[in-house]
Amino acid sequence: MWRRLLANPRLRGLFLFLSVAGPGIITSNVDNDAGGIATYSMAGAHFGYNLLWSLLPIMLALIIVQEMSSRMGVVTGKGLSDLIRERFGVKITVYLLIALVLTNFGNVIAEFAGVASSLEIFHVSKYVSVPVAAVLVWLLVVKGTYRSVEKVFLYACVFYVTYIVAGFLAKPDWAAVGGTLVAPSFKLSSESLGMIVGLVGTTIAPWMQFYLQAAIVEKNVAAKDYKWSRLDVIIGSIVVTVVAGFIILTCAATLFKAGIRVETAADAAQALRPLAGRYCAALFAFGLLNASLFAASILPLSTAFVVCEAMGWENGVDKKFSEAPQFYGLYTMLILLGGGIILLPKIPLFPVMYVSQVLNGVVLPVLLVFMILLINNKKLMGEHVNGRVYNAVSWVTVAVLGGLSLVYIGSLLGL
Amino acid sequence: MAIETALRDIPGTNVQMFVFFSEILGGLVLDADGEGLGRLADFKVKLGELFPKVASLAVKLRRRKQLMEIDWSDIEICNTQTIRLKPGAAGHFRPLEAGPDEILLRDELLDKQVVDTLGAKIERVNDIHLIIVHQDLRLVHVDFGARGILRRLGWLRGVDKMTNWLFAYQTEERLISWKFVQPLLSDPVKRHLKLNVSARKLHEIHPSDLADIIEELDSVNRSTIFRALDTQTAALTLEEMDDTKIQVSLIVSAPVEHASDILDEMAPDEATDLLADLPEEKKRKLIQTMEKPSREAVEALLKYREGTAGSIMTKDFFSVPGTMTVAQAVEEFRKTTCPLESVAYLYITDGSGRMAGVCTLRHLIIADRDAPLAGLMNTRLIKIDPEAKIGSVTDLFRKYRFLALPVVDGDDRLQGLITLKDILQEELEE
Numbered sequence: 107m108w109r110r111l112l113a114n115p116r117l118r119g120l121f122l123f124l125s126v127a128g129p130g131i132i133t134s135n136v137d138n139d140a141g142g143i144a145t146y147s148m149a150g151a152h153f154g155y156n157l158l159w160s161l162l163p164i165m166l167a168l169i170i171v172q173e174m175s176s177r178m179g180v181v182t183g184k185g186l187s188d189l190i191r192e193r194f195g196v197k198i199t200v201y202l203l204i205a206l207v208l209t210n211f212g213n214v215i216a217e218f219a220g221v222a223s224s225l226e227i228f229h230v231s232k233y234v235s236v237p238v239a240a241v242l243v244w245l246l247v248v249k250g251t252y253r254s255v256e257k258v259f260l261y262a263c264v265f266y267v268t269y270i271v272a273g274f275l276a277k278p279d280w281a282a283v284g285g286t287l288v289a290p291s292f293k294l295s296s297e298s299l300g301m302i303v304g305l306v307g308t309t310i311a312p313w314m315q316f317y318l319q320a321a322i323v324e325k326n327v328a329a330k331d332y333k334w335s336r337l338d339v340i341i342g343s344i345v346v347t348v349v350a351g352f353i354i355l356t357c358a359a360t361l362f363k364a365g366i367r368v369e370t371a372a373d374a375a376q377a378l379r380p381l382a383g384r385y386c387a388a389l390f391a392f393g394l395l396n397a398s399l400f401a402a403s404i405l406p407l408s409t410a411f412v413v414c415e416a417m418g419w420e421n422g423v424d425k426k427f428s429e430a431p432q433f434y435g436l437y438t439m440l441i442l443l444g445g446g447i448i449l450l451p452k453i454p455l456f457p458v459m460y461v462s463q464v465l466n467g468v469v470l471p472v473l474l475v476f477m478i479l480l481i482n483n484k485k486l487m488g489e490h491v492n493g494r495v496y497n498a499v500s501w502v503t504v505a506v507l508g509g510l511s512l513v514y515i516g517s518l519l520g521l
Numbered sequence: 522m523a524i525e526t527a528l529r530d531i532p533g534t535n536v537q538m539f540v541f542f543s544e545i546l547g548g549l550v551l552d553a554d555g556e557g558l559g560r561l562a563d564f565k566v567k568l569g570e571l572f573p574k575v576a577s578l579a580v581k582l583r584r585r586k587q588l589m590e591i592d593w594s595d596i597e598i599c600n601t602q603t604i605r606l607k608p609g610a611a612g613h614f615r616p617l618e619a620g621p622d623e624i625l626l627r628d629e630l631l632d633k634q635v636v637d638t639l640g641a642k643i644e645r646v647n648d649i650h651l652i653i654v655h656q657d658l659r660l661v662h663v664d665f666g667a668r669g670i671l672r673r674l675g676w677l678r679g680v681d682k683m684t685n686w687l688f689a690y691q692t693e694e695r696l697i698s699w700k701f702v703q704p705l706l707s708d709p710v711k712r713h714l715k716l717n718v719s720a721r722k723l724h725e726i727h728p729s730d731l732a733d734i735i736e737e738l739d740s741v742n743r744s745t746i747f748r749a750l751d752t753q754t755a756a757l758t759l760e761e762m763d764d765t766k767i768q769v770s771l772i773v774s775a776p777v778e779h780a781s782d783i784l785d786e787m788a789p790d791e792a793t794d795l796l797a798d799l800p801e802e803k804k805r806k807l808i809q810t811m812e813k814p815s816r817e818a819v820e821a822l823l824k825y826r827e828g829t830a831g832s833i834m835t836k837d838f839f840s841v842p843g844t845m846t847v848a849q850a851v852e853e854f855r856k857t858t859c860p861l862e863s864v865a866y867l868y869i870t871d872g873s874g875r876m877a878g879v880c881t882l883r884h885l886i887i888a889d890r891d892a893p894l895a896g897l898m899n900t901r902l903i904k905i906d907p908e909a910k911i912g913s914v915t916d917l918f919r920k921y922r923f924l925a926l927p928v929v930d931g932d933d934r935l936q937g938l939i940t941l942k943d944i945l946q947e948e949l950e951e
Contacts, residue, residue: 183739192632196647196673326740326766418634418645418665 128256129321130176130335132404133314134168134342135263138349139401140220140371141213143394145308146350147374149301150357151367155282158354159290160302164309165347170503171474172339174481174492175315179322180332181490186319187416189480199416205469207436210313210409212462214444217405220398222448223372227391233449240445243403244438247423255403255423256321262400266349268393273352275386276378278359303514309350310507312469315477317408320415324422329490356390406440467515471508478504541664542626542649543673544601550580553597553608561604562588563627564651565619566660571700575651575658578604579617579625589614599658626660629706634738635663636746638722639701641730643737648672650696663702666695705742724754732761735771743767744774752779756786759795763950769798772807781810788862789818789836790943797823797832821936830914831907833947834928834937837861840868843877843895847888854885863940865924869898875933876902904929907936911947918944 138146149157175186182189191199221239222232247255318339327335361368361377368374371394379387407423410433414421420430427434478500482491492500548561563579578596579588595610619625630646637644647669650662671677671692684690703723723731723746731750735743735758747755762768772780772795784792784807796804796819808816818836825831839861841850850867864882871877878898888897903921905914905928917926918941925940 183741183743191645196632196670200670200674323739326764326770328740328770417670418647420642 128260128338129318129325130172130339130342131263131345132256132259132321132342133172133318134339134346135266135349136259136317136401136404137309137311137314137346138266138353138397139213139217140394140398141216142308142350143220143353143371143397144369144374145301145304146353147357147361147368147371149305150354151361151374151377153298153301154358154362155279155286155355156291157298157301157305158283158286158351158358160305161347161351161354162287164306165343167306167503167507168310168343168346169340170500171310171315171477171507172318172343173336174477174500175319176322176335176339177332177490178477178481178487179319180327180329180335181487183323183326185323185412185415186316186477187412189486190476191416193480193483193486194476202469202472203413203416205465206312206316207409207413209311209462209465209469210405211440211444212465213311213313214402214405214440215447215462217398217402218445218448220371220394221402223370224375224391224395224398227372227375227387236445236448239399239402240441243399243406244441246403247407247437248427248434259400259404262396263345265396266345266393268389268396269349269352269356272378272386272389272393273355275383275389276356276359278355283355299513300517303510303517306507306510307463307467307470307514309346310470311466312473313405313408313412315473316412317404320408320411356386360386402441402444406437406444409440410434410437464515464518467511467518470511471504474504474508538600538653539661540601540651540653540658541669541672542631542651543669545599545604546627548601548604550578551603551605552611553606555605557583558606558611559583559585559589563617563625564658565590565617565623565625567620567623569622570659572652572659572661573699575660576623580614582614588617590617591615593658600653624704624706630663630704634705634742636703636705636723636734637665637697637701638703638726639697641726641734643734644697660699662696662698664694664696666693668692668694703746705738705745723749724751728754728757729761731758732763736762736764736767740770744771747771748775748779752782752786755783759783760787760791765795765798768795773799773803777806777810781807784819785812785815789815789822790833790937793819793822793832797827825907828911829907830905830909830911830928830939831936833911833943834905834907834939835862835943836937838868838927838935838938839864840870840935841894843869843871843893843898845894846891847885847894847897848890850880850894851885862942863925863938868927868935868938869894870935876904876927876929876935878902879927902927904933905939906931911944914939915944915948 178184178186178189184192187199187203190202218236218239222236225235226232246258322335325335356378357368357374361374366377368377372391375387375391375394378390411421413419413436414430414433417432419432421433422430425433478492478497481487481500482497484491542564546561546563550558550561552558559580559582561578562581564575565577565579566573567576575593577590577592578599579590582589591606591610591614595607595613597605597607599605624630626649631649632646634643634645636642644663644665646663647666648664649660650664652659652661668677671680681691684692701722726734731754735746738746747758750758759768759771772783775783784796787795792815796807799807808819811819821836822832822834839854839857841853845853854867866879866881867885868876869878869880877895878900879902880894880898884897903917903923903926905917905926907928907930914926923941925938927935928937928939930936
């Protein structure tokens with residue numbers, strides 16, 4: 107029966123898409139992690155619908171950057187850190203990886219903080235929620251195979267629907283939403299510019315490019331089926347933008363109107379309760395829990411993967427502990443320390459996040475430049491190098507993103 | 522230890538000096554008068570010998586964008602302290618060019634992945650170990666260890682001091698002799714040449730390890746390595762692979778002739794599984810070019826639906842008529858050339874070719890040479906229908922604990938054989 111179904115070209119296309127889909131959708135969704143949700147909530151709460159339009163250019167940039175990662179993955183069959191090591195040597199690679207591990211570590215802490223605070227809304231103590239979450243995340247990867255892990259991740263993506271439902275429950279002013287998207291107001295204050303930079307910073311992160319490319323390599327997509335991988339990336343980027351948009355909507359329709367300022371996603375969920383009702387607040391909090399757990403499983407995994415690949419150590423979820431000690435060691439350490447820090451009674455969370463955000467901002471432009479150099483390398487990419495127009499667009503994107511992240515670091519350092 | 526072995530392989534060694542590539546790379550290149558000309562950018566090595574010689578130096582000259590090359594014979598001294606040209610050699614620089622049997626150490630080996638044929642693993646080259654013998658600089662070892670990375674980062678001395686002070690311990694070198702290294706080159710021209718003596722060593726790796734290595738490689742190197750294998754090794758390696766997607770891509774990318782030869786070599790049931798996953802047209806073409814016996818076996822197997830006994834059975838079985846004597850059967854067994862998947866049992870047919878009974882190998886060895894097989898055989902047979910579900914076959918194996926069971930059609934004619942190994946494989950895949 108399968109064979110007859112596959113003979114139908116349209117169904118065959120769908121089947122091919124399903125077989126390569128996953129990496130792009132997963133990567134984009136993980137991007138809406140605890141930090142992302144906090145930023146979107148703030149954007150909605152502080153600026154109302156005004157910044158909604160900025161999601162569209164961000165989405166385009168996301169598609170362009172991720173398309174390059176996935177193309178490199180399909181064509182070379184190698185991970186990004188692999189390619190960087192081979193082209194730029196061990197020195198650059200090691201220092202880049204150290205920075206990457208530190209920023210990812212900061213993100214892992216943020217994810218566990220997200221788990222703790224979202225469950226505290228449901229009256230679960232962090233001394234219960236964080237250890238349970240850490241063990242769950244650790245087991246998922248150590249005891250699973252890549253395919254089963256990916257399946258769990260894909261299901262996790264479905265739960266982002268909670269934000270869309272929450273958005274409808276908040277009863278936003280749809281006319282105003284349409285208005286700002288059709289005729290955006292570009293009146294930028296220094297405060298709103300800072301917010302936009304924050305939005306970009308949280309949406310396009312260095313670890314994503316590494317994770318996406320590695321996941322695509324793991325899928326063994328043939329070069330002729332590349333268009334389906336591209337579709338995967340595009341769909342992922344659109345989904346993530348829609349979800350982000352609904353988070354902004356929810357907060358704009360409620361918190362902004364009431365003039366409430368929030369600093370974290372959990373704050374937002376708490377503040378939503380009297381304004382938008384119990385269900386909306388609960389959905390919002392549940393979304394945060396899902397996002398935090400999801401990202402907490404992927405970030406340590408991706409970090410361990412990337413480091414081992416570049417250093418030539420054995421890696422992969424299909425290996426046993428004794429076969430890949432560095433891989434599992436790094437993975438376990440990130441989870442243990444990331445969860446552990448949240449459990450310390452008086453944690454100085456802020457400086458950790460601060461350093462991690464600054465490093466994120468430094469690594470991103472460097473990484474983007476490396477990516478463009480690699481993707482234009484004829485020896486590596488053959489006929490799949492960037493076209494001239496596409497190259498110009500990517501360079502502009504990279505320059506803008508790089509510039510914005512430098513501005514962001516500047517603002518963080520108080521320059 | 523590894524160093525001593527290497528030295529033994531070079532006859533008449535007397536003066537030796539080891540040097541790491543990273544320690545000379547980037548060094549200042551001087552002319553005969555001690556005037557700096559530029560920096561050492563790469564070594565070009567001519568492959569072919571066990572421990573290949575450095576043929577020339579690639580130098581980044583001042584005020585020149587392109588790398589320039591100068592022959593090793595123009596070099597007076599080359600060590601970690603000094604790299605100096607012979608008098609009058611400064612005019613001999615020419616633009617760098619590498620022939621098909623030459624590789625550039627920095628561009629094509631350092632930081633790249635290679636296959637370690639001794640450890641049967643893929644490793645990354647952290648540094649390269651060279652030796653000076655008889656005025657020649659030769660490539661002897663490749664460094665896979667952490668020390669190689671530390672050396673290049675410039676942290677080695679600091680780390681050594683720290684570990685010595687803390688634990689009275691020093692990290693170990695992981696040098697592997699060049700003869701066990703199979704480079705994976707990105708240049709398509711070089712890729713298809715068997716440049717290295719070690720290419721031969723690939724065949725010494727167990728097919729199961731070889732399968733792991735190939736699955737781990739990127740798609741380009743995957744097919745290169747696969748093509749370098751002889752037909753038999755390639756067939757065994759394909760059988761050992763777990764990922765059907767990779768199996769299919771390897772067979773599809775190989776030239777049709779070669780692919781069908783490999784399929785001929787494979788056990789028919791394995792070949793059938795693989796063929797069933799191929800696109801219809803490719804499948805037909807490959808089957809057509811296969812040799813007659815294996816083609817017929819595969820065609821017969823392809824008729825059975827997936828998940829049935831018929832689809833996993835093997836066509837390589839041994840059966841003789843019951844009228845034969847033990848001695849004749851042994852003679853017949855000797856003449857069988859195809860590699861039998863199971864030799865535990867021989868199946869006995871009656872005059873009309875129907876399944877009559879089964880003997881064990883033990884029977885053949887201990888029984889009287891002139892006894893007819895019909896008198897020895899066991900006639901209580903457990904048989905499998907080709908349409909039976911694999912699950913029910915597994916139950917039969919669990920119940921009766923045989924090493925193999927015969928598959929017969931409705932007319933009681935022997936169609937094939939299912940071995941315990943086949944069942945194990947099915948179970949493991951679930």
